Amino acid sequence: MALSRKQFEIACKTFIHKCDSGDDPLYTQKHPAGWTWKEHPTYPGLGYMARQITTTLRSQEDNTRDTTESDDSVQEVEDVAVDASRPSPLSELINAQLWVVYAVTFQVPAFYFSAHRSNGVPLTLTEITKLSMFRQGTLPAHTGSTFALSTPDPAFALLSQGDHPTLGTPCWYLHPCNTAEVVGEIMDAVDCREWGEAERLSRWLEAWFSVVGNIVDLPRGER
Amino acid sequence: MTIIQFTPFSSLVEPNFWHALTNLKIDVLRLSDESVPITGYYSPGRSIVDRETGNEIPLGCNINIPGDALTNDIQVPAHSVPASGLFKNYNTIEEFKEADKTALFNGLSQEIWDSIAKGSTASLNRFLLITFADLKKYKYFYWFSFPAFVSKPAWEVEDDWKPARTEFSDETLTEIHKLSSSRPSPFFLVRAIGEKTEIASVEEYGSFFKDVPLSSVHPSATPSNPGWPLRNLLTYLRHHHPSDVSQGLRILCWRDSEPSHNDQWKSRFGIAKVNGDATKEKPAAVGWEKNVQGKLGPRMADLAPMMDPTRHVLADQAVDLNLKLMRWRILPSLDLDKIASTKCLLLGAGTLGCYVSRTLMGWGVRKITFVDSARVSFSNPVRQPLFEFEDCLNGGKPKAACAAERLKKIFPGVDSAGYNLSIPMPGHPIPPQSVEQVKKDVAHLEKLFDEHDVIFLLMDSRESRWLPTVLGAAKGKIVLNAALGFDTFLVMRHGVRASLSKGTRLGCYYCNDIVAPADSLTDRTLDQMCTVTRPGLASIASSTAVELLASLLQHPDGVHAPAPKATSSKDQTDSQDSGSVLGLIPHQLRGFLAEFRNMPITGAAYDRCTGCSETVITAYETQGFDMLLKAFNETGYLEALTGLDKLYSEGEAALENVDWEIDDDEEGEL
Missing domain, CATH: 3.40.50.720 (NAD(P)-binding Rossmann-like Domain)
Structure with a gap:
């Protein structure tokens, strides 16, 4: 089962409403909340969901390429009121922008993201495979390409690079090719007769999140 | 009593900011090194659980600098508050290195102090960003400064910081969440009388707290360290309400961007005190961000692999x-x-x-x-x-x-x-x-x-x-x-x-x-x-x-x-x-x-x-x-x-x- 763009929008907005309204206090425990609906600044009908998270790298290498020296001209007074403990070098904090966009070709939602260090330098593919937001073992080992990861079945890349469909900025995305099928299977197993259109669509998105959740460990019920 | 140690701001620059800076430099600023306004934002301190170790990692006290930071209408995400500052780009690496940073810093801290003296909290989070953009090599040298006044003697907390739930009822905290989400502000006052919970701006301190003195603050990070913005707020309160300060200010470090369930509120509560009279002069300030080596010095972002057209x-x-x-x-x-x-x-x-x-x-x-x-x-x-x-x-x-x-x-x-x-x-x-x-x-x-x-x-x-x-x-x-x-x-x-x-x-x-x-x-x-x-x-x-x-x-x-x-x-x-x-x-x-x-x-x-x-x-x-x-x-x-x-x-x-x-x-x- 595929979604039209209009249905995608209804699904997202209903989902966001369910997260934010607090009608079901346990909803955000079960589903990843924190999304906002965004529109293209000029053209209507190109909306998407966005969210920003902070994640870590499973790596101890320092690849910041920042070798700047200290500046002795700046001196500060002694200050006992500063927490001088430095963040654990084991886990460098990485900012990730997450998007759920409408994939026109496949007529399903698609998971897009970009990840960068605190100085604004985007991560390489090798570094991306070490992001702790991905469940360990779900991304295949990096095979040498600089822009895509493939599963052993080479029919399609699992993770590829491409432009954000609305923003036009470079992003990574999980390929949406089998989404309609897999989500359809989940939806077939539930009884939707009682639900209205919006409810059915948001359930569809919930099922989609559970599929994507097999790869991406989306934090829920913010800790 | 424990000395309060504040977690300094850490800058988080988004890649689009460097793109925006490049465009601004080429199309607008050209050779000008005038200061221009910049706006970033921060949100309640959060921590994430490391999947491997199960440890909770506090996410520091981050300030985000988004792609639209140099525009007039920046889009601040939900539950976040804006912080504005001065941005100055130098034309050469030499000018950047030799710039009189102390003078810049003092200028900004004076502005913050003047604003405090006038009774406004609007400038408490003012910050400074200086850069040199090497557009040929796509290298960006940058240095943030978040001026904060140093209190003599240092502020102390009674019996350490405690979970907010030990001081407030679940209902009150839920109400605070609702109220603060509807009008996000870096600082606000909270009053809970019986079942009625209200919030107000810090400037209303005098009239708001007739009976129950209680002030409350927005962002922070680790369980026992409040965030950087609290420093200047405390300076403000000490300047204007010295008698309350010596008795102890009731501080709520607000860290719940989502309403909590099962009473898992993350906000912290403590009573902050400082002895002695506050100086009427501008106190010394600190706040230059340290570089990746942990020293006072600029940072650098090398975007050549992303932006150089021949290495595109x-x-x-x-x-x-x-x-x-x-x-x-x-x-x-x-x-x-x-x-x-x-x-x-x-x-x-x-x-x-x-x-x-x-x-x-x-x-x-x-x-x-x-x-x-x-x-x-x-x-x-x-x-x-x-x-x-x-x-x-x-x-x-x-x-x-x-x-x-x-x-x-x-x-x-x-x-x-x-x-x-x-x-x-x-x-x-x-x-x-x-x-x-x-x-x-x-x-x-x-x-x-x-x-x-x-x-x-x-x-x-x-x-x-x-x-x-x-x-x-x-x-x-x-x-x-x-x-x-x-x-x-x-x-x-x-x-x-x-x-x-x-x-x-x-x-x-x-x-x-x-x-x-x-x-x-x-x-x-x-x-x-x-x-x-x-x-x-x-x-x-x-x-x-x-x-x-x-x-x-x-x-x-x-x-x-x-x-x-x-x-x-x-x-x-x-x-x-x-x-x-x-x-x-x-x-x-x-x-x-x-x-x-x-x-x-x-x-x-x-x-x-x-x-x-x-x-x-x-x-x-x-x-x-x-x-x-x-x-x-x-x-x-x-x-x-x-x-x-x-x-x-x-x-x-x-x-x-x-x-x-x-x-x-x-x-x-x-």
Whole structure:
């Protein structure tokens, strides 16, 4: 089962409403909340969901390429009121922008993201495979390409690079090719007769999140 | 009592900010280093659970600098509050290094202090960002400063920080969440009387707290460390409400952007105190952000791999994407790197050269070099797709260099070059005064051969192919040859020289000749009249030549790959058996546009060939330029060297039999 763009929008907005309204206090425990609906600044009908998270790298290498020296001209007074403990070098904090966009070709939602260090330098593919937001073992080992990861079945890349469909900025995305099928299977197993259109669509998105959740460990019920 | 230690702000710059800075610098600021306003944002302190260790990692006290930080209307995400500041970009790294940072810092802290004195909290979070943007190398040097006043003596907390739930009821906290979400503010006051919970701005302190003094703050990070913004708020409160301060301020560090369930509120509560009277003078301030080494110093972001057009990762990837898709879907065993890493030398930047280079780029080939001695003329652009009308003006641009430039316009990542070089030819004697120049040209050509893997012969005359044929054979290069008639073309790969050959040796362009190449003005054959051809022919022949190369490169034996076995025309040769994933690798292809037909031909090498026989190659290798000069200047030299002259005199009848231009018979092999 595929979604039209209009249905995608209804699904997202209903989902966001369910997260934010607090009608079901346990909803955000079960589903990843924190999304906002965004529109293209000029053209209507190109909306998407966005969210920003902070994640870590499973790596101890320092690849910041920042070798700047200290500046002795700046001196500060002694200050006992500063927490001088430095963040654990084991886990460098990485900012990730997450998007759920409408994939026109496949007529399903698609998971897009970009990840960068605190100085604004985007991560390489090798570094991306070490992001702790991905469940360990779900991304295949990096095979040498600089822009895509493939599963052993080479029919399609699992993770590829491409432009954000609305923003036009470079992003990574999980390929949406089998989404309609897999989500359809989940939806077939539930009884939707009682639900209205919006409810059915948001359930569809919930099922989609559970599929994507097999790869991406989306934090829920913010800790 | 414990001294309160605040977690300093850490800057989190988004990649788009550097893009925006680049545009601002180029389009608006140019050489100006005036300060401009900047806005960032921060949100309640959060922590994440590390999946491996199960440890909770506090996310520091982060301030985000988004792509629209330099605009007037920045989009602040939900549950976040904006913080504004000053941004100053320097024009040189020296100016950046030598800038009077202390003066800048003092200026800003004075502004914050003045604002406090006036009774406003609006400037408490003012910050400073100085940068130097090296736009040639896409390196950005930057340094943030978040001025915070140092309290003497230091603030202390009674009995450490406790979970907010120990002080407030679940209902109150839920209500605070609702109220603070509806009007996000960096600082606010909370009043909970009975079941009624209210919040107010810090400026209303006097009237709001008649009975229950309680102040409350927004962001922070680790359980026992409040966030940086609390420092200046405490300075503000100490300045305006000194008597409350000595009794203890009730501080709520608000960290719940989501309403909590199961009473898992993350906000912290503590009673902050400081002894002694506050100074009426501006206290000292600290707040320069430390660099990655943990020292006071600027940071740097190196975006060259993302932004440099010639190292443009995205373009590179996009260029290869279609090719890779081909491998995912159709030919999993296709070795694209083998093709992409092949260095190609194109002799001739005319119709054939233009189309060959475009098709090579389509295969992802990165190193493409042109050699041509002509200039772009008015008749060229309509047939030679790398040239434009303007290239013909003022005598015309040199074709090789112009073609190389155009390839870079199409894809900046290509490593293209063009050399204005004429290739000396047999039958075109070198005047004595030109010998030195020709010698230099030949040396240059030899060097180019050494630097490339594949040589394309794409010139417009027959005899100009002789020298490259000899050089290609001597140096064991892959040589691909394309020549056009009016509506026929020849595309072939040269065989390897006898001393390197395995199995049946394939011929070269001259193997079927019984005369040495000579001045073709009087000895014209079909394939030499190449400017008089059907316009579509060149692109067909060029594509055929490049595809022949692609198939050849996929064969494990490469240049030694055998030609397909001859079959009768009724049987299809099985392209799976060729040894190359791309199929057959014919030796020669003759195309007949009048019949829309291509015919593969296999031509054996000829041991008296004037182009590739061991006699000729050995003579070149032992005598070098002297031998070449004889070949250019002396009519009959090559025939005598190879013994063709004797053969010729033995009977002109032979000439008929070795005519390689077979016509309509379907014979696949000569």
